[in-house]
Amino acid sequence: MRFRLGINYWPIRSAMAMWRRLDAAEVVEDYARIAEAGFDCVRVFLLWEDFQPEPEKVSCDRLDALVAVADAAREAGLALMPTLFTGHMSGANWIPSWVLDRNRPSGRFRTIAGGRIVPAGIRNWYEDDALCRAQTRLAREVAAALDAHPALWAWDLGNEPSNCILPPTSEHAARWLSTMAQALKGEPPGVPVTIGLHQEDLEENRLMGPRETARVLDFACMHGYPAYARWSRHPADEGVAVFLGLLTRWLSGQDVLFAEFGAPTRRADMAGVETPGLLGEEEAARYTERVLDALHRLGFLGALLWCFGDYDLSLSREPPFDQAPHEMSFGLWRSDRSPKPALNAVRAFGKRERTGSRPDLDSIGVTQDEYLSDPRRHLPRLYEAFAAGWPGP
Helix, strand or coil: CECEEEEECCCCCCHHHCCCCCCHHHHHHHHHHHHHCCCCEEEEEEEHHHHCCECCECCHHHHHHHHHHHHHHHHHCCEEEEEEEECEECCEEECCHHHEECCCCCCCCEEEECCEEECCEECCCCCCHHHHHHHHHHHHHHHHHCCCCCCECCEEEEECHHHCCCCCCHHHHHHHHHHHHHHHHCCCCCCCEEEECCCHHHHCCCCCCHHHHCCCCCCEEEECCHHHCCCCCCCCCCHHHHHHHHHHHHHHCCCEEEEEECCCECCHHHCCCCCCCCECHHHHHHHHHHHHHHHHHCCCCEEEECCCECCCHHHCCCCCCCCCHHHHHCCCECCCCCECCHHHHHHHHCCCECCCCCCCCCCCCCCHHHHHHCHHHHHHHHHHHHHHCCCCC
């Protein structure tokens, strides 16, 4: 089986407005670049409000656009991983207006609906039967639109959904996961289903972590960045991704796709913008090489880089980039589509078969129940012990 080498995709000129301003020719050109660089998989995001503007209405235009994007992936020889119910993205929550709870504050992340910031929270779809029925409708119609499409590889139920809302109990989470997975797979079971968990799902017990998702879904996903981990050794610490991936495999007992890793780099056209913690492009390239080599060596399902390109400077004043300027420069290509040095690391990595090496964390000194009772205490301590034996850069 091939080690999946993929990339997360938003267009350079439109970012999260992709589906409202879709340029099909741009996608075709971008996917050709992605394939030529050696990637075999692309993850795309179905911004929830674009695809389901009303509870009982799924946009036919957006479904047609999704099919066009899948066709572009097929023509480029890329496997496609669509992410439903997006949801959280780059430090903001993009939510349909009919899902909002205006009696609840927006919380840690800004809520965006209809293209503007809205001072409202989110209804809990894990316990709201009407919301769950609406989500089931979207999942079924998206699955029907891509039924038997040759590019479709896997479904992703959401991008870091715990940043939007938490399930009241793990039983609520399991019921929701089962309902959505069945809506996508139908009978008989079809394309595998996963969900985009992230490092905060390991730093806290958010009731829908790797152990809960493994009861329903086909493989586990994890996202992780040294810049967001207070316990990392430095901004280019590849051990963060490795440890988070191993921890996910230990808790889930499943194969793990590391579906997001990357590093924001300094860019000359944003010299006047305060963006601490950015790496030089060569340093980011070395970080990319180390992460890919480690995840492959340790038997992971694959790795997906964040992300395709640096966003056009015209987007820098728009949410979410107005408050998160570092999100502008995670790309493997610059905003003018010239390649960064990290692409040399991708090309050198090439197409590889998965290894059989599967080291685990059974000897880390805590049981799963002990770990989940207090992740905030255990994770930094366990990582310190892990990092002491990890070679580093």
